[in-house]
Amino acid sequence: MREAEVFYNRGVAYAGNGEKDQAVDDFTRAIELNPRLAEAYYNRGVIYAEKGQLDQAISDYNKALMINSKFNEAYTNRGNAYSSKGQYDQAISDFTKAIDLNPRDDVAYYNRGVAHAAKGQYDQTIFDCSKAVEINPRFAEAYLGRAAANYFKKKYDRSWEDIKRAEALGYKIPPNFLEELRKASGREN
Numbered sequence: 043m044r045e046a047e048v049f050y051n052r053g054v055a056y057a058g059n060g061e062k063d064q065a066v067d068d069f070t071r072a073i074e075l076n077p078r079l080a081e082a083y084y085n086r087g088v089i090y091a092e093k094g095q096l097d098q099a100i101s102d103y104n105k106a107l108m109i110n111s112k113f114n115e116a117y118t119n120r121g122n123a124y125s126s127k128g129q130y131d132q133a134i135s136d137f138t139k140a141i142d143l144n145p146r147d148d149v150a151y152y153n154r155g156v157a158h159a160a161k162g163q164y165d166q167t168i169f170d171c172s173k174a175v176e177i178n179p180r181f182a183e184a185y186l187g188r189a190a191a192n193y194f195k196k197k198y199d200r201s202w203e204d205i206k207r208a209e210a211l212g213y214k215i216p217p218n219f220l221e222e223l224r225k226a227s228g229r230e231n
Contacts, residue, residue, distance in 0.1 A: 046076035053085060062089050080109035084116050087123075096123045114143040118150050125157050133157040148177040152184045159191055167191035175207075182213035190219065198227035206231075 053068030069086035072079055087102030103120035106113050121136030137154035140147055155170030171188035174181050189204035201223055205215055224230060 046072045046079055046082075049075065050079060050082050050085075053082070057085060057089055062093055065089050078109055080106040080113055080116075083109070084113065084119070087116070088119060091119065091123050091126075096127050099123045112143055114140050114147065114150075117143070118147070118153065121150070121153060121157070125153065125160070128160075130157045130161050146177055148174040148181055148184070151177070152181065152187060155184070155187050155191070159187065159194075162194075164191040164194050168195075180211055182208040182211040185211070186213060186215065186219075189223075193219075193223055193226065196226070198223065198229070202227065202229065202231065 049068045049072040053065045053072060056062075056065035056068060066086055066089050069082045069089070072082040073086070076082070083102045083106040087099040087106065090096070090099035090102060100120055100123050103116045103123065106116045107120070110116075117136045117140040121133040121140065124130070124133035124136060134154055134157045137150045137157065140150035141154070144150070151170045151174040155167040155174065158164070158166035158170060168188055168191045171184045171191065174184035175188070178184075185204040185208040189201040189208065192198070192201040192204065205220070205223070209215060
């Protein structure tokens with residue numbers, strides 16, 4: 043077991059330095075030595091996701107969750123992988139599980155809102171982004187997510203309010219979104 047921890051810790055260090063292939067190798071070695079090390083599967087999944095190998099990432103998150111069904115971050119990251127693959131229903135399910143495990147998980151709320159937006163479910167997007175900023179009032183991306191949902195619902199004044207909040211937090215609003223909002227609302231800001 044001790045040897046597995048050594049490889050796991052070195053994998054974490056490699057991952058922190060951006061040395062992804064070395065990190066994958068060390069997480070794999072840690073798993074070979076201790077197949078019950080959920081964190082090694084999880085972290086290898088993170089690296090696979092960063093490399094765009096989403097099916098491998100999902101497989102590793104699945105294994106981590108088989109070992110530890112209360113692994114909140116594994117649900118969130120598997121949800122992100124599903125979202126990246128356009129599998130929004132699976133993503134929403136995983137974000138919901140993450141929220142059930144940690145009702146203060148602002149990122150899971152935001153990510154679920156983004157998945158709802160991809161499905162055109164803007165009321166749910168507004169709800170989730172609102173929960174995210176209720177938990178973390180400095181979550182600029184959640185304000186932008188809510189602004190976009192309100193834009194699609196033609197609630198332009200609300201959209202502008204959230205744009206101002208995001209900008210006040212230092213977030214750079216995509217210029218094309220600002221231009222579309224200006225045209226649709228007939229306002230400059």
